[in-house]
Amino acid sequence: DGGITQSPKYLFRKEGQNVTLSCEQNLNHDAMYWYRQDPGQGLRLIYYSQIVNDFQKGDIAEGYSVSREKKESFPLTVTSAQKNPTAFYLCASSPRQDGNSPLHFGNGTRLTVT
Amino acid sequence: AQKVTQAQTEISVVEKEDVTLDCVYETRDTTYYLFWYKQPPSGELVFLIRRNSFDEQNEISGRYSWNFQKSTSSFNFTITASQVVDSAVYFCALSEASRGSYIPTFGRGTSLIVHP
Numbered sequence: 001d002g003g004i005t006q007s008p009k010y011l012f013r014k015e016g017q018n019v020t021l022s023c024e025q026n027l028n029h030d031a032m033y034w035y036r037q038d039p040g041q042g043l044r045l046i047y048y049s050q051i052v053n054d055f056q057k058g059d060i061a062e063g064y065s066v067s068r069e070k071k072e073s074f075p076l077t078v079t080s081a082q083k084n085p086t087a088f089y090l091c092a093s094s095p096r097q098d099g100n101s102p103l104h105f106g107n108g109t110r111l112t113v114t
Numbered sequence: 115a116q117k118v119t120q121a122q123t124e125i126s127v128v129e130k131e132d133v134t135l136d137c138v139y140e141t142r143d144t145t146y147y148l149f150w151y152k153q154p155p156s157g158e159l160v161f162l163i164r165r166n167s168f169d170e171q172n173e174i175s176g177r178y179s180w181n182f183q184k185s186t187s188s189f190n191f192t193i194t195a196s197q198v199v200d201s202a203v204y205f206c207a208l209s210e211a212s213r214g215s216y217i218p219t220f221g222r223g224t225s226l227i228v229h230p
Contacts, residue, residue, distance in 0.1 A: 035220075040123065042205065042222035043159075050215065058217070090159065099147045099209040099216025102161040 002027045006091050006106035013085075013113050021076045021109045023091035029104070031097040032074040036060060037088040037108075046089075049074055050097045078111065085113045117141065118208050118221035126227045127196055135191040135224045137206030143167075147209040148182065148189045149218065154202045165189060196228045 004025045013019045025032065031050050035043040045058030049068040063082025068074055074093075078085045088110050092103040119138045127133050139148065150162040163173060165182050173180050177194045193200055203223045209216045 033218075040222060042120075043220040045217060045219075048217060088157065090157075092159075097215050097217070099145075099211065100164070100166065102149055102164055103151075103159070103218060104161070105151075105159040108157040 004091055004093055004104055004106035006089075006109050008109060009107065011109055011111045013111070015113055016080045017113075018080060019078050019085075019111065019113075021078070021089055021091075021111070023074045023076065023106060024072055025074075025091075025093045025104075026072060027093055027095075027104060028071070029093035029095050030071070031094045031101075032068070033092040033094075033103065034058075034064075034066065034074070034076045035090045035092065037090060043090065046076065048097075078113075085111060087111060117210075117219045118206055120204075120206055120221035120224050122224045123222070124225040124227065126229065128229050129198060130195050131228075132192065132194050133196050133226065135193075135204050135206075135226065137189045137191065137221060139187050139189065139206070139208045141187075141208060141210045143210040143212075145211065147216070149207040149209065150180065150189075150191050151205045151207065151220075152202045153205065153223070159205065162191075193226075196226075198228050198230050201226060201228045 007022045033048045034046040047066040049055035065077045090108045091106045094101040146167045148165045151159040179192045181190045205223045206221045207218045209218045
C-alpha cells in the first residue's frame with residue numbers, strides 16, 4: 001500500500017541535542033511538506049519542497065533544517081536553536097504543488113524535549 | 115490576521131444530533147481551493163473534500179455536506195445524525211497562489227466530541 005511513513009512515533013530528547021525526524025513516501029509525489037501542530041494552534045508550515053534538491057522555508061522555519069536528496073525522503077532536523085521544540089510533527093505530500101491536489105499525511109511524530 | 119478562521123474550538127454533541135462546523139477564509143485571489151480534513155485520535159489527517167473558487171455548488175456525501183458561499187467567504191461542514199466515530203479534530207484549509215505557489219494554510223481546527 002502506498003503512503004507516508006513517519007518514524008519514530010514518539011521521540012524523546014534532552015535540551016541542546018539535535019534530532020532528525022524521518023519521512024518517507026512511496027506515492028511518487030513531487031511535493032513534500034513539514035507541519036508542526038501545537039494545541040489550539042492548528043498546523044503551521046515549517047518547510048516544503050516541490051522537487052528533489054530544492055526546498056523553501058515556511059512560516060516557522062527558524063531552528064529547523066531539511067534536505068531533499070531523494071524524491072521519497074524529506075527528513076526534518078530540529079536543532080538546538082529551536083526555542084520550543086516539543087510538539088507534534090506532521091509530514092505530508094502531494095502529487096504536485098498546484099493547489100488542487102489534497103495533501104496526504106503521515107501518522108506524525110510526537111517530539112518531547114526536556 | 116488569520117487567513118482561515120475556525121471560530122469553534124470545541125463542539126460537544128450527543129449521537130444522532132446534527133452539527134455544523136464553521137470555516138471563514140480570507141483571500142484576494144480569484145483562484146483558490148478550499149479543503150476539509152479530519153484528524154482522528156491516531157493523528158493522521160484524512161482528506162474529506164476539495165472545492166475550487168469557481169464551483170459554489172454544495173456537495174453531499176452520505177451524512178456529510180458542505181456549504182460553500184463566496185459572498186460570505188465561508189465553507190461550512192455539516193454532519194447529519196452524528197456518530198461516535200465522527201469524534202475528531204476537523205481542519206479547514208485554504209490553498210492560494212501566495213508565495214508564487216499554492217501552499218495550504220490551515221485553520222486552528224475544531225474538536226468535535228460525539229457522546230453516545
